[in-house]
Amino acid sequence: MKARLSDNVFVLAVIKEGYPQGGGQYVHGSTNYEGELVRGRMHGKGVLTMEGMKQDGHFAEGNFEEGTCAMQQGWTYIGKTLDSRWDGEGLQMKHQDGEEYEGDVKGGAFHGVGLLTCGDGRKFRGVFDRGSKSGPGRMVLATGENVQANFDKERMTGDRTISFLNGSTMRFSESYQDDKSDVLYAFANGLVVQGFSESGRLNGTCSVNRESEATGPELPSFEFRGEMKAGAVHGPGMLSFGKLRYEGKWAGGTAHGEGTLFEVGAHSKTAIPLRVTSYTFGARNDAHVPPADPHGGDASEDEMIPFEDRTS
Numbered sequence: 256m257k258a259r260l261s262d263n264v265f266v267l268a269v270i271k272e273g274y275p276q277g278g279g280q281y282v283h284g285s286t287n288y289e290g291e292l293v294r295g296r297m298h299g300k301g302v303l304t305m306e307g308m309k310q311d312g313h314f315a316e317g318n319f320e321e322g323t324c325a326m327q328q329g330w331t332y333i334g335k336t337l338d339s340r341w342d343g344e345g346l347q348m349k350h351q352d353g354e355e356y357e358g359d360v361k362g363g364a365f366h367g368v369g370l371l372t373c374g375d376g377r378k379f380r381g382v383f384d385r386g387s388k389s390g391p392g393r394m395v396l397a398t399g400e401n402v403q404a405n406f407d408k409e410r411m412t413g414d415r416t417i418s419f420l421n422g423s424t425m426r427f428s429e430s431y432q433d434d435k436s437d438v439l440y441a442f443a444n445g446l447v448v449q450g451f452s453e454s455g456r457l458n459g460t461c462s463v464n465r466e467s468e469a470t471g472p473e474l475p476s477f478e479f480r481g482e483m484k485a486g487a488v489h490g491p492g493m494l495s496f497g498k499l500r501y502e503g504k505w506a507g508g509t510a511h512g513e514g515t516l517f518e519v520g521a522h523s524k525t526a527i528p529l530r531v532t533s534y535t536f537g538a539r540n541d542a543h544v545p546p547a548d549p550h551g552g553d554a555s556e557d558e559m560i561p562f563e564d565r566t567s
Contacts, residue, residue, distance in 0.1 A: 268292055290314065332363070350374075358383070381406065419443075427452075456486035481505065 268279020274295040275281070281288040281297075290301015297303065297314040304310075312322010318339040324332040333347035341363045348356040348365075358369020365371065365383035372378050381392015388406035395401040404415030417425040422443035427436045438457075440448040450461025464478040481492020487508035494501045494510070503514015 266295075332360075361385070384408075450483065457483045458485065459483065 264283045266275045266279060266281050268275035268281075269277050271277075272294075275292045276294070277292060278290065279292050281292070286303070286305040288297055288301055288303045290297065290303075291299030291314075293299070296317040297319075298316060299314060300312070301314050302309070302311045303314070303319065307327035309325045310319045310322060311324075313320050319336055320339075321335045322333075324336075324341070326332070329351040331349045331351075332341050333349070334341075334345065335343060337343055341360050344359050344367070346358070346360040348360070353374030355372045356365055356369055358365065359367025360369075361367065362385075364386035366385055367383060368381070369383055370378065370380045371383075376397030378395045379388060379392055381388060381394075382390025384390070387408045389408055391403075391405050393401055393403045399420045400418060402411070402415060402417050404411045405413040415427045419425075424441045426439040426441070435451070435453045438448075438450065438452040440446075442448075444465070446463070446465045448457070448461065448463050450457045451459040459482065460480075461483045462478070462480045464476070466476050477497075478495045479488065479492060481488060481494075482490030482505075484490065488505040489507060490505060491503070492505045498518060500517040501510055501514055502517070503510060504512030506512065
């Protein structure tokens with residue numbers, strides 16, 4: 256039967272012992288409940304619709320206990336509640352734009368450990384604090400690369416490692432601040448770069464090396480230690496390439512200025528002073544050797560040490 260309790264409240268249900276019982280409907284202004292009732296209270300399966308929210312699931316003594324709750328802001332909660340609050344572990348949340356979350360929730364927000372999947376395919380598994388990434392976590396990009404780092408209110412802080420699909424990695428130190436950091440790049444082809452990065456480019460004292468044992472004979476080993484500026488070798492530095500070593504000045508990524516070329520073999524170690532205008536990783540382009548005798552005249556071609564093994 257239908258009973259009007261006031262101007263904007265009525266109940267459509269069986270009245271038993273003075274209370275609505277069994278399946279029925281309760282309407283109070285913009286609030287509408289359809290489902291099971293016990294002594295006039297929502298109890299059992301039902302659907303509660305009110306301004307900005309729709310709950311569909313199981314109720315107990317007037318409180319929503321388990322099911323789905325669709326919010327006007329676009330989020331849908333799935334799971335169990337605590338006194339009608341979305342608190343607990345293993346809860347699910349889905350947004351109408353495709354974003355999904357599964358994990359710990361407090362007060363209706365991500366809080367604790369969880370997995371967030373964005374609409375564009377990015378995923379983050381880690382620690383949240385009141386809806387924000389805060390703590391250790393790993394983010395997997397839609398392209399497959401992943402970033403492992405610490406977060407503070409969505410911002411990455413401290414040590415972080417970026418892993419690429421080809422096996423290369425980039426590691427930033429805990430000193431990262433204002434786009435400045437000590438960095439270590441380890442590439443899949445065996446190249447390792449270590450130094451100080453500023454605005455994405457190496458600056459200051461850095462080292463670059465590649466071990467041939469890790470890459471095969473098609474990629475020879477070399478090592479550089481010295482100064483870099485805006486990502487290029489610039490200033491004093493040392494380059495070892497096969498059995499040759501150059502120590503001297505560099506500019507814009509090439510050897511440029513005064514330096515010394517060493518040829519080191521099983522039976523000899525030769526050091527020749529050079530005036531170099533351009534030298535790039537093993538190819539000599541205008542290296543001037545000073546006179547071989549004090550009376551003048553350039554050294555003969557045979558006396559020059561080219562960038563190849565002359566020890567045999």
